[in-house]
Amino acid sequence: MTAPTATGAPATTAATSVTPTARQTWTRARGIVLALVLLAAGALTLAVLRSNDQHGRLDPRSADPYGSHAVAAVLADHGVTTRVVTTLDDARDAAGPDTTLLIATPDLLTRTQQTRLHTATTTSGGRTVLVAPDTPSVGRLAPGVTADPAPSFDTALAPGCALPAARRAGRAETGGIRYSTTAPDADTCYPYDDLPTLLRLPQTQGGDTVVLGAPDILYNDRLDQQGNASLALQLLGSRPHLVWYLPSLTDDSAAPDTGERGFFDLLPSGWLWGTLQLFIAAALAALWRSRRFGPLVLERLPVAIRASETVEGRARLYRKVNARDRAATALRTATRTRLAPLVGVPATRAHTPETLLPALSAHLDGAGAAQPLHDLLFGPPPGDDAALVSLADRLDALEREVRRP
Template identity: 65%
Template sequence: MTTTIGSTSVSPTARHIWTRGRGPLLVLVILLAAGITIAAIRSGDHHGSLDPRSADPYGSRAVAELLRDRGVSVDTVTTLDRATTAAGPDTTLLVAVPDLLTPRQQRSLRAAMTSSEGRTVLLGAGPASLDTLAPGVRAKSMAPVSPAAPRCSLPAARSAGTVDIGGVQYTTDSRDTEACYPVDSTPTLLRIGSTNAGDTVLLGSPDLLYNNRLAKQGNASLALQLLGSRPHLVWYLPSLGDASAAQDSGSSGFLDLIPSGWLWGTLQLLLAAVLAAAWRARRLGPLVTERLPVAIRASESTEGRARLYRKADARDRAATVLRAAARDRLAPLLGLPPTRAHAPEHLIAAVSARLPDTGADLPTLLFGPAPADDAALIRLADQLDALEREVRTS
């Protein structure tokens, strides 16, 4: 009769691997599919926030179309070279996010602003760009976007009336400045310079240019007057792909391109992962005696441990175990308490008193260094056995 023995392998099979991994794999597939779907949906008409070609709620296509209806040509550029080349006395240059510009780009843009004698509109300029693009102007704080009255003599603001504005609040000591739309007594719109010789307009927030806000309050009126004062409008959307950004000597590496919020978020996620691992980790308590499922002969256990010592080349550890076991067995034969079994002065003196004529080097035998090779370890074991036999028969 033939007996079939089942496999005892504990290695995971392909079926086990699939069963365990199909859940995370399914989640990954769903995320990838969702990302591709969202990208496909948005790729058609969406160009991004403040983009005059975008018809989504945060695009600015509506104000661009109104300006074209009034005879103003609108050109969208994404590089600094095209923006500075197009600047001139008959041009309004709108910079969507000035703080994205590198220091070198800001200096180039400032030079173009000074020489063009046209109008420059800076949307949400903060401390990162004000020192270069608007010297003498300081960013005080951030205010929520809400309806605000002009409270100034600027004709465009007085004609538009209340608009949705907020964001960066500006302060300046310059006299050639008109400050409008104060929030908590601090303006959120500044016009610096002369209309005839070229001026700069700072808007604390770009919200009044969004498609979803243009029809509210006097947003459309203010936007058309600020952006339509010249026959040509250059709408500059700074881009990280601009070659002039890569030429900036101040850029030191990949981490400089990552916003600080993402770095802090990653650090927080890492800390949360460490805390979760510490919370879910196995607690190592005191040792607990557990009955073995099968009885193992002492000889097998000894042989297995010896093989482990040999595999690890741990002659020092093996010699230590042999000497300690010999001392434990010799102590009761010599009438020594367990506390003195491993004290050289007590154990050696007791063995010498029992075996005055022994030729063994007791300090080296019982407390000596580790053997140099396997042969020396075997001799040590034989010598310990011989010493124990002499003590027993004496």
């Protein structure tokens, strides 16, 4: 609306919007939007790369870089047959003294599957190879063995043990998960910071269990590096038959263990650590952007603020929401407050028509009729902006008439 001046003439002010423009909104939010776009693009790229990497991973039938067809071909040249199984029952039935059972992803097995598989391999008299088992699956498939939470940062390691297969292979890419064991007769090979990445655990029935800290020696694109081919051939070719167990979620024995696993047990540890890092990052961001609360500091304003600026600001707010009723009430209230002492009415009765209007008519010597004065000072709100401006002019004229000597 247009605020009246002291002379009664409406003052024209430029309309100023308090709502941020689209440009201001974009300027404030572009950093967050850019970060979200980069995060989404990075997640999409990582998902695509991982999907390509996981295709045929550790599958002896796959010729992809992370497949294991080359290992199966080398073993076939040495007379070792390779058979792929995807169910626990087939893996248990195939275990025997002349068989090497390789479990490609032990962590995918449920607790019940791990327990049943360990029972079958303990009495089979053959060899069991566990590829990169982590906590807690390694403790069930190879009791007495625990995985260290800190991995090896070097992939190619020296044997560091008397195991003939390791000594003949030399350096190999076994660096990954590190293990510790309580078995006194275990062969601990390829150590990193005094903890081995390859274990061989003898069994009472003549068989043994090999715990391999990393799957690199089985990949197609890593087989010709270091002593990987020699180590893989000796670990998997000690028996004439190799059973390659690729756990599958479609296996009936993979049904969830009722009452044994909760929601957080089904999440890999990496997701839990990632969520914790996100919470820490959010807390740091909130601390960075939050308001700093401290003691109040009194300081002198650099300039004096004119009262007219406050009036103009409130008028623009009223106009923004079309609050003509409130604007009219504010004008009439201020006028009544100023007129009351001029006509001898106490301030507490300034807003009572029965008291103010008779005193005001007597002061004007009957020049103002009671009804026009009532409509002017206590009437309904104006219907449009023009009526509001007219009301302001009439109130100003009334106040000048009362103040006239």
